[in-house]
Amino acid sequence: MKAIQITSTGGPEVLEYRTISDPIPKRDEVLIQVHTSGVNFIDVYFRDGHYKAPLPLVLGGEGSGYIAALGTDVSGFEVGDPVAWFGPLGSYAQQAVVPADKIVRVPSGMDMETAAALMVQGATAYCLSHLTYPLKRGDTALIHAAAGGVGFLLTQMAKLCGARVFATVSTEEKAELARRAGADEIIIYTQTNFDEEIIRRTDGRRVDVVYDGVGRATFEQSLKSLKPRGLLALYGAASGPVPPFELGRLAQMGSLYITRPITKDYVPTREDLTTIMDAVFKMYLAKKLEVLIDHRTRSRTPRKPTESSRVANPLGSWCYLSGLKMERRRTRTHTRNEIREAADALKLLVVATSLSSYVDGAAA
Template sequence: MKAIQILQTGGPEALTLSDIPVPVPKAGEALVRIQACGVNFIDIYYREGRYKTALPFVDGQEAAGMVEAVGEGVDEVKPGDRVAWCNILGAYAEYAAVPAAKLVKVPDDVDLKLAAAAILQGMTAHYLAHSTWPLKAGETALVHAAAGGVGLLLTQMASAIGARVIATVSTEEKAKLAREAGAAEVILYTQADFEAETKRLTEGRGVDVVYDSVGKTTFDKSLNCLRPRGMMVLFGGSSGAVPPFDPIQLSVKGSLFLTRPTLGHYTLTREDLAWRAGDVFRAIAKGRLKVRMEHTYPLADAQRAHRDLEARKTTGKLLLIP
């Protein structure tokens, strides 16, 4: 089968189109023929070596497809089931052997490409809005990169709850998308200081929560945007890792909370996984959650997909099609 392997970590050129054997499902695993796989910043972190794993490996952590075979002891799925998964390396390929307990069934009224586009980023937005800081109607959230894959979904979820979203984006085109997703105010950080604008929009009070996937270039000012006892949710680092940080700043700036969550810790149980995925897929099926699929690329064009994502040229979701 065709797969995108990383033999040595590095830049996009490290993504190598390879021929490798189709995996055989072990006990507890299911073999899935992949229809589409999502491209995410975490794939870049693994490609660069920022997140460590044994070499060589197949990149990618999100996909959807059809179950072709199951290993011994599998009762969660059966051949012919439409499934999706995330947080398991090996998605940039034509087939993957996946722990059956990590698979979620995709409803018949949700396209498999949509499922691949939504499973990781949709569940990420879900835990951010419903669990890390459970948003309430009337609260205010600052959402960075609001026109990105997670950003658009998070903005929709937060707005549906009744929260006020202040979104930051880089261009007028992205500002339009953020407003369409429900953002009450949009700050073009390329034209205005987002800290000053956020303070102005909140009349100096600050926001209840900042959802920040950008990291290095936004972290310090994001802290300054929070109200006393507000929460900084740092869930990514598209601009680079945040430098070493003295926690005393949290008390100085208002007894703030800081968390660096990951989806894996919010889907530790099959119950949590089913709850989050089920909510996301139901919202898509009913039209309450719009998934923007920006580009699809052939599997062989994985390098170009990574370059486009890193250059922040895109809005919404990127997919590879085996």
Template sequence: MHAIVVSATGGPEVLTYQECPEPELNPGDVLVDVAASGVNFIDVYHRMGRYPLSLPFTPGNEGAGTVAAVGEDVQGLSVGDKVAWANVTGSYAEKVVVPASHLLAVPDGVAPEVAAAVTLQGLTAHYLTHSVHEVKAGDDVLVHAAAGGMGLLLTQIAKLRGARVIGTVSTEEKEELARQAGADEVLRYKGFADAVRDLTGSGVHVVYDGVGASTFEESLASLRPRGMMALYGQASGPVPPVDPQVLARGGSLFLTRPSLGAYIATREELAWRASDIYGWLADGRLRVHISRRYPLAEASRAHEDLEARRTTGKLLLVP
């Protein structure tokens, strides 16, 4: 089989397409033929060494496919079942071994490519809107990168919960995508904090910020007193150290740096979030915008496009 292997951290060029032995199946594991792998910014952080992994490694934290074999002690899964997973490294491959406890059954109404495109970001959008800050009807919500894969999902889910969504984007094309997803207002990044205050009067209830360094200070300035800043990523770079007194001056603000693993810590929590996401997909209340599909061998090009912000929606690698 073939897989992408990183032997040394660095730029997209370190993503090499190699022939590899088929992964070994241990008790409790499932071997999956990969239909598609999702491309996410966490994969970039792993490739760069920002979130270190032991070398060499196969990147990719999300995918979907068909069960090819099941290990001992696996119950409830059979060869031929359609499954998806998230938060499991090694997905940039033709075959992957996934612990059965991390696998999700893909409903008949959801295509495998769609499951590969939505699972990691959908689970993330769910915990951000349901647990980090439980979005309520009438909330004002600021979503950065509103035309990206995460931004489009956050916008739709916040709208399902009755919020007014203000999105930020960099181009007219991206503005149109954000509006199609339900964004009520769409702003450019320059001076967005002032624009947010003009729109809301007192600021937003929550900011969902996956951009990081370039937006952080204005994001805090966009919050109303006791508002929540959810910094879930750092696409523009890490945020410098923060003086907690800044939160007091802003009106007793809340700041969190959440991660998916902490919000799918139990099988019950993982199943709850996935059930909601797949259910909304199946009944048409949630849509996934797959922007581009790349052959697995062109993983480096997918990373180049993602980092250069040349894309909207979701990127997939297809073996």
């Protein structure tokens, strides 16, 4: 099969379009013909070596597709079932082997692209808003990067919980997206200190929780935005890791809490994963959630495998870039050349898995 593989870590130049052996499912695993491969910022961490994984490595920890073969002891699924997953790496390929306890069935009425787009970012937003700090009516929340993939979904979920949402963005264009997600207050952080704005707009009360996926650049102001016993949920480090921190400062600032949640720790079992993703899918199907899929590139129309054709000709795939920082319109599908042009200054490879087409870009 064709895949994007790395044999060493580094910049986008280490990604290679290669022919590798077809994967074979083992016990409790399924073989999936990839329909949609998600591209997320965590892929950069694995590519550049920030996160460690054995080499050679096929990147991509999110996707959707159709079951092509079942390993031994797999029950509850059949060949041809539409499924989606996140966590195990390998979706930058025509086929992927995924543990059966890491997949969920794509419900009727949901397209495969949206199902893939909701896996990482939808699960993250749900865990943050319902489990890390379970929002309720009357709570106040500050959400950074509210126009990004996670932030856009998190803002919508926070409003569904009844919270008052303060959202930070970098431009007026992104402010419109945050408003579309339902944010009550927008702060353009490039024009002001957001902690001072939080204090002013809350009459000094500050907020109950800050959801921060930015890290180093926002950390100090995030802490200053919290009311006593408030929680900083530091779920990412897009601007770099937070420097060493003296825990005694938390007492001085009002007995604050900090947590560094990782979504996989919220889904240790298949039951946990199914419960969370069923809730996210139901929100979408009830038209309570809008999903941002900024750019797509397509190889050729994927076919649903059957028992007789499940390992036949290579299937095409969709790749999507969710929550990208790009200037082009969000409302249309782009050709591969347009995506290359728009993403030229960014630094993550995007690939249509049946074509040797390289697109430099970065999810954020």
